[in-house]
Amino acid sequence: MAGSLDTAWALRWMRETARVIAVERAALIDLDRAIGDADHGENLDRGFTAVLGKLDTEDAPATPAAVLKLVAMTLMSTVGGAAGPLYGTAFLRAATSLGDAEEIEAAQLATMIAAARDGIVARGKAEPGDKTMVDAWTPAADAATTAAREGSTGAEVLAAAAEAARAGAVATEPLIARKGRASYLGERSIGHQDPGAVSSALILEAAVDAAGDGAP
Amino acid sequence: MAGSLDTAWALRWMRETARVIAVERAALIDLDRAIGDADHGENLDRGFTAVLGKLDTEDAPATPAAVLKLVAMTLMSTVGGAAGPLYGTAFLRAATSLGDAEEIEAAQLATMIAAARDGIVARGKAEPGDKTMVDAWTPAADAATTAAREGSTGAEVLAAAAEAARAGAVATEPLIARKGRASYLGERSIGHQDPGAVSSALILEAAVDAAGDGAP
């Protein structure tokens, strides 16, 4: 069924994320060079390349949660920067929220995105406005919840989340960083988008694209 | 003249110190193992071996001050531990106090020992009772001053200083270290003599022996 959010979708989501991250590698490095240590693109590319390796060699995960759990564990052990424990925790909490569901309904999707956001907040203790990836995930979770409540389809929920994440990432530009390495820069962190917020938008946009690419 | 405290004496003093430190190397290491990092004997042996090398190869220093200055510079650059800057500063201040005197009178000797002590205090900011080499040098300086005031000869002043330094070193045993590495141990530093106080006693005892060894 086109657009059904099942294990195949989760696998497509992760493959599409890996592809997009590889394409955006240099751009993410440049963002991190401005207010960090110039490795966010490398960190994530390494992490998602490892994810691809696992998907190609290990037994195919049987549920969306199993896909996300495998991603979580792989990112945690390969990324090397803050994004490792942060996205690792996000995907792990997302996986847990799904239980053994084989297909994800709109409401469950909103819950999953909120769980991911909660995991990032639990791990990094950042608040909205601190100029971190939380500034992408918080509007994404809110938009997903609203969309689901208003009766949107799963694909529509994803689209709302991705759009909100992108807007959130763009909106980090004028902020002063208060968490992570960029906070060392104080006011000099103004004028640059947060790399983790931008990669978060990429990840959610990949989820949308993967939903659109469903086999008929 | 037997016992005259001139350049030859200063040279004998330093050679005798190097000899004694080499003999006591392991003992100083053991003291430092108990309340430090087990290198005081190695540090000093390396420093005074370098001093011997300089004395054997460079132009002979022309005054006692020149001898002590060469020792100071050599210890500073070769010891590697706290004793480097501490003894380096001590010998440098001692040298400065002597000016270009070719022979050192009793009063000048007391001034020299006090100058060495002041250098150590200026460098390390330890007070008497902190269980450091200051606990050897302070009684040594006081005893030398008293002896000189009472009309002792230079050799007698040295002997009084060395005896007081040894007593001071022994008296560090029940103290709690408040400066240097040993202060990390807190109460566990009780029950061991301070390595630097012991090596200070050795250095002043070597000065006595060098005074007794004067050519007739």
Place this chain on the structure above:
Amino acid sequence: MSVGLVIVSHSEKIAVGVVELAAQMAPDVVIVAAGGTDDGDGVRIGTSFERVRAGIEEAMGDDGVVVLTDLGSAVMTAETVLEFLEPEVRAAVRLAEAAIVEGAVAAAVQSQGGAPLEEVLRAAEGAVVSL
């Protein structure tokens, strides 16, 4: 036995150097370096879940483990590892809010002296800078 230490730094060199420095004054304490990444093709600057996990395992004796970290992402990596530990192991691990070099030396000396877990932690966190 004594309290073990794990030194989590973004730089493998820092972690190894801290171990050599702290070990000087604490020859009987198990101090494990968990520095840099470990992703198959060489060590980059960063932290490694697996190195931290293995470090805690190696440093764990009867008296527990204190973990010291350098920057914030090292803290997050260590906290993530802690969440995966068995509860009884987790209960014997403390994450120090300490200067990594100065805290490690102070903690190592306390552990060498037989101090219990909370005291070793306190030594790390209270380490005077440049004692």
Place this chain on the structure above:
Amino acid sequence: MSVGLVIVSHSEKIAVGVVELAAQMAPDVVIVAAGGTDDGDGVRIGTSFERVRAGIEEAMGDDGVVVLTDLGSAVMTAETVLEFLEPEVRAAVRLAEAAIVEGAVAAAVQSQGGAPLEEVLRAAEGAVVSL
């Protein structure tokens, strides 16, 4: 130009590691490692007058130098070197009372941003542990 940094550690590995870590966020700042001893036959744990002196010389530009140290004997070595500097050089050097790793990263970032000497010093001394 920017404020230079000298990293004085008892361990050569720590000093070199701190330089690699701090340089990541401050590619244009001159950060010099002055770690371990340097006495002709290999590097021992300890500090070297000559390495510190040369480090300050190398790191000195128009904007001055901040020196970071690990333990007390490193502080004493650094202070001794400072006494031998020409007064106008000495006037441009600050000895930080800071956590060596955390302070170096914070100071490096400030220097990269063009902060003056006193501000770089303040960043080092105020570095939040495990930011």
